[in-house]
Amino acid sequence: MGEQKRKQEQKPEPYFIFEKKNYQVMLIGIAVIALGFLLMTGGGSDDPEVFNPEIYSWRRIRLAPMLVLLGFGIEVYAILLNPKKK
Template identity: 50%
Template sequence: MKQPNDTPENPRMPLTRRNYVLLAAGFGIILLGFVLMAGGGSDSPDEFNYAMFSWRRITLAPILVIGGFAVEAYAILKRWK
């Protein structure tokens, strides 16, 4: 009878250096998106600050965050030769 082999078919590491660089870049993009989303509040509750509805906070920052998550998914799934 043939014994089951406990070692994987391909002993290479599942992620390479390129994958880790892309993971770091994706994390940086996500972090930048959250930093751009921060702020815009008012010091006084009686005063309304329209700066919280700026294009940077409403449009640019969420696009960066979603793009960063897409880079993260690509970095994890990409198999380099």
């Protein structure tokens, strides 16, 4: 009878490496990275003989890469975040 009680008490709980807050911050980081890559798209030309200077716009050269780097920084923060610490 004692063994049955111990087996009932030892129900394995799901093991997650991170807490809910970590995953929320990770999703924010992924969204920022995706936004950066979306801002980098476009600017090309359908005709290979025609040069489109729009490929060197401020949005594609400065803003989008900074958003991608910011997103990676958010991801590192999400991994190192300890929500249990107050």
